[in-house]
Amino acid sequence: MRLLFTSVPVHSHLAPMLPLVTAARDRGHEVLFVTGPDGVWHPEALGLPAVAAGPPFAESAGRYRRSYPAAVLAGLSAEERVRHLLVHGLIEIAAAEMAEDVVEVVRAWRPDLVVAGPAERAGVIAAALAGVPYVLEDFGPPRSAAFAEPGWRAVEEVVTGRRGAGGGRGPEAGRGAGGGSGQRLDRVPCLEIWPVGMRPDDTVPGGGPGGGWEFTERWPLRAEHLTPEPGERPALFDDLPFEKTVYVTLGTGHANLPGVLETMVRALHGERVNVVATVGTNGDPARFAGQPPYVRIERYVPQERLLPYVDLVVCHAGAGTVLGAVAHGLPLVVAPLAADQYDIAAQVVRARVGLLADPGEAANAGGLSADAVRHAFRTVTGDEGFRERAAVVAGEIAAMPGPGEVVDRLVAYAGRRVHA
Missing domain, CATH: 3.40.50.2000 (Glycogen Phosphorylase B;)
Known part of the structure; x- marks a missing residue:
């Protein structure tokens, strides 16, 4: 199976994904990693095929800071700042700039599944436009659906705009991937490396059972890049x-x-x-x-x-x-x-x-x-x-499932989505 991985070109976002990509390759699947030009060296250092997409992250971050200087953000709470960065920085600027290149990669390489990394939404946009199944990987505590809603609305606007400009596949666009046929873009599995013992309490307003979290289906994944390994004392x-x-x-x-x-x-x-x-x-x-x-x-x-x-x-x-x-x-x-x-x-x-x-x-x-x-x-x-x-x-x-086990689950999921 062909598995495409996308990430913001920042070390803390790339590192959690690399063990999963390596495990997929080692299990005999074709893999391709897409990230910014300043991030491709991370997968390449492990012998993984990589393609650059969009501008360097510093350029996107600079555009965000110029568009929204500190004085504009001064009155926002810590949570509001995070949401502002997600919506206006990582989606409306970074993902939108990266998406055009990722769309071309998806069309040319024709993956069976896209795995989008932490806070990376260009992969989601490209998958939705091409009708390819996708999942997301996260690296922090779960967020409430209320917190995440503006971000997904921004993603939907980018997807809708590109379809209107002829960027999708006509009636097939989004089928099986979310964002089409009435399915919400965020109703897909999320790979979670955050341990159960450090998740927010279910009584937090806006969270808890019954669909209050951003992702209702969360698959545990051991943070292999962080777990103890024997080595020589520095x-x-x-x-x-x-x-x-x-x-x-x-x-x-x-x-x-x-x-x-x-x-x-x-x-x-x-x-x-x-x-x-x-x-x-x-x-x-x-x-x-x-x-x-x-x-x-x-x-x-x-x-x-x-x-x-x-x-x-x-x-x-x-x-x-x-x-x-x-x-x-x-x-x-x-x-x-x-x-x-x-x-x-x-x-x-x-x-x-x-x-x-x-x-x-x-x-x-x-x-x-x-x-x-x-x-x-x-x-x-x-x-x-x-x-x-x-x-x-x-x-x-x-005790969380390792990358190899999760790869097998991803492959089974992609097979079900394709034949749904």
């Missing part, structure tokens, strides 16, 4: 003096925010723990001159190489960092900075696998408090319950 841990080590990171997209990472590191001075902080491929370790000998500042080290050797993670509540930590049974201290990080931080606290160091809004202005980080760190390290709960969630993640 040399950067050599000669660190203390028994326990804290990993400090702002992920791949926020490391250069002025003052935030510095505050997190400074909060741990004098706490008798080793500190390993990563500043990203474009970061400058010179920002951290004069650190004590128990602090290591590194540019970029894959977190899967670090997490087996640390005891706690201080971070921005990015999905990949949080899931990586709990997959290793590590508690967290989180200070959300943007997008869905506020929601993820709320689930960290609700599941009692960590604590919130700061509401997040102040961090955007460089106002994160070292005292708040230090207090949260001391609270988490002083209560073994956080580590015990993280170990429970780690067990949940390990």
Whole structure:
């Protein structure tokens, strides 16, 4: 079977999909990965065929920032900002710009199924126009249907506009894929790497059983790219003096925010723990001159190489960092900075696998408090319950179906849709 995968060209969106693509290839299926020109190197590095579509992500992101400057967004709540970014940035700009190229790939390559990655909707648009079945992969907590509705309405508008311009396949467009024959675009399965123990409570307004969530059919998928693997202990841990080590990171997209990472590191001075902080491929370790000998500042080290050797993670509540930590049974201290990080931080606290160091809004202005980080760190390290709960969630993640099993389910689903 031919399986086409699409993703925003951002590492945190690409990485969750690659084990699934690799598993599909290893099971004998034809695979093709479509992402922006600045992201194709990720699948290509694993020997996976890839095609570039649309502009570099930085161009789309720049257009969004110019169209909606900070002053326009200032009055929005954290949730409203996430929805605004999804609708006006990731769909109306990024997906619309990428969709034309993805449509051509779908028409030429003729996949049996499209798997669209986290917050990626160009693949959905192309599949709906071509009448190809599709599913989505997610990487964060489930969202309510009410939250997601404006985004799906924006996708439908793009699909409808392209059909009206002759971009579909006439009467067949959308059949079996959603968006046609009266079927809603979002009524498709979603692959979920988020563990059950960290999902929002069913009593959350707008959520819960009976269709209150964005996707009513969610298929669990183990986050294979984040689960523990045996490996050699990195040399950067050599000669660190203390028994326990804290990993400090702002992920791949926020490391250069002025003052935030510095505050997190400074909060741990004098706490008798080793500190390993990563500043990203474009970061400058010179920002951290004069650190004590128990602090290591590194540019970029894959977190899967670090997490087996640390005891706690201080971070921005990015999905990949949080899931990586709990997959290793590590508690967290989180200070959300943007997008869905506020929601993820709320689930960290609700599941009692960590604590919130700061509401997040102040961090955007460089106002994160070292005292708040230090207090949260001391609270988490002083209560073994956080580590015990993280170990429970780690067990949940390990027990989720692996990529190979999910590929088999996807293939069966595509076969049913084609013959429906």
